[in-house]
Amino acid sequence: PTGTEDDYFMAVIAADQKIEPRDWMPEKYRKNLIRQIAQHAHSEIIGMQPEGNWISRAPTLKRKAILLAKVQDEAGHGLYLYAAAETLGVDRAELSDMLIDGRQKYSSIFNYPTLTWADVGAIGWLVDGAAIVNQVPLCRASYGPYARAMIRVCKEESFHQRQGYEILHVLSHGTPEQKAMAQDAVDRWWYPSLAMFGPPEGESPNTAQSMAWKVKRFTNDELRQRFVDMCVGQAEILDLTLPDPGLVWNEAEGRHDYTQPDYDELFRVIKGNGPCNRERITHRKAAHEGGQWVRDAAEAYAKKKAKVSA
Numbered sequence: 001p002t003g004t005e006d007d008y009f010m011a012v013i014a015a016d017q018k019i020e021p022r023d024w025m026p027e028k029y030r031k032n033l034i035r036q037i038a039q040h041a042h043s044e045i046i047g048m049q050p051e052g053n054w055i056s057r058a059p060t061l062k063r064k065a066i067l068l069a070k071v072q073d074e075a076g077h078g079l080y081l082y083a084a085a086e087t088l089g090v091d092r093a094e095l096s097d098m099l100i101d102g103r104q105k106y107s108s109i110f111n112y113p114t115l116t117w118a119d120v121g122a123i124g125w126l127v128d129g130a131a132i133v134n135q136v137p138l139c140r141a142s143y144g145p146y147a148r149a150m151i152r153v154c155k156e157e158s159f160h161q162r163q164g165y166e167i168l169h170v171l172s173h174g175t176p177e178q179k180a181m182a183q184d185a186v187d188r189w190w191y192p193s194l195a196m197f198g199p200p201e202g203e204s205p206n207t208a209q210s211m212a213w214k215v216k217r218f219t220n221d222e223l224r225q226r227f228v229d230m231c232v233g234q235a236e237i238l239d240l241t242l243p244d245p246g247l248v249w250n251e252a253e254g255r256h257d258y259t260q261p262d263y264d265e266l267f268r269v270i271k272g273n274g275p276c277n278r279e280r281i282t283h284r285k286a287a288h289e290g291g292q293w294v295r296d297a298a299e300a301y302a303k304k305k306a307k308v309s310a
């Protein structure tokens with residue numbers, strides 16, 4: 001490379017090549033990635049709770065097996081993402097502590113309760129659907145380990161989205177009570193799903209720099225719009241209504257107009273005051289503490305093995 005390290009770094013970004021763990025990178029780039037990847041990992045792990053709530057109550061054995069597999073996939077995503085974060089020089093145990101004591105965030109969406117079986121369908125369709133729209137561009141993120149993790153994550157999210165869509169399709173074409181349950185779930189999950197994309201332009205302090213570094217490829221609003229446009233046709237096939245009277249096709253713009261989610265509510269939930277924030281963290285803390293003996297045993301075993309082979 002010629003020029004300074006920073007010139008080389010920016011040239012790699014400009015050429016759409018990947019930055020790898022051993023490459024020089026600006027400290028702010030490293031910090032921004034740790035922030036985003038850790039939040040993303042935490043979201044996957046906390047995201048196991050709302051649906052985990054329904055594993056023991058899934059209506060059939062087949063539904064239960066599918067939901068178990070889905071929730072296990074989320075654990076797997078968390079693990080790839082923690083591993084990707086570790087390539088940036090942080091320790092997973094430290095990240096876990098930061099989640100539990102609130103120094104790091106996780107997605108607002110997982111602070112809403114899952115009241116009925118239809119919520120499992122709505123989460124699959126809308127929450128995993130939003131996750132895919134957000135994460136497909138991250139497969140091209142400039143940081144290699146993050147981008148590569150996203151490729152497998154997106155494939156699995158597609159399966160998750162379809163399983164949710166299928167649950168809702170069965171309910172919405174079932175008895176009037178089942179259809180009402182599906183509609184109620186969509187009514188409750190629609191706006192929180194729109195809020196997953198983050199604050200709008202002007203209130204999103206990380207976007208400009210993140211886009212200049214090609215971590216993010218689109219603004220929060222661009223992806224939110226893409227998601228709305230995608231959902232409209234799918235809702236028609238489901239025969240369910242998206243709960244927004246302002247949702248109309250805008251011919252001139254070639255996109256739908258829609259009502260924005262309540263961003264004050266988003267900020268309240270991010271700050272810890274959503275319906276289930278305390279419950280989620282309490283549960284995570286208990287699970288972490290309950291797993292201490294497994295970590296101790298694994299460490300003791302590794303030490304013993306190292307001694308035998310020495």
Ligand code: FAQ
Pocket residue numbers: 035036039040041043044047048074105106107108109123127128131134195196197198199203204205206207210216220270
């Ligand atoms: N919730 O300046 P920006 C899943 C924070 S999918 C909580 O716009 P940025 C799959 C943001 O961190 C869900 N916090 O920030 C699944 C920042 O705070 P900070 C996880 C939010 O990073 C499905 C501040 O607000 N997906 O888990 C939210 O450029 C079903 C200002 O915002 C990802 O994490 C929010 N909704 O854009 C699992 C995707 N929105 O750190 C189980 C990767 C914003 O400055 C079951 N992440 N904040 O203190 C991203 O794409 C980005 O980080 C955004 C936010 C788009 C989330």
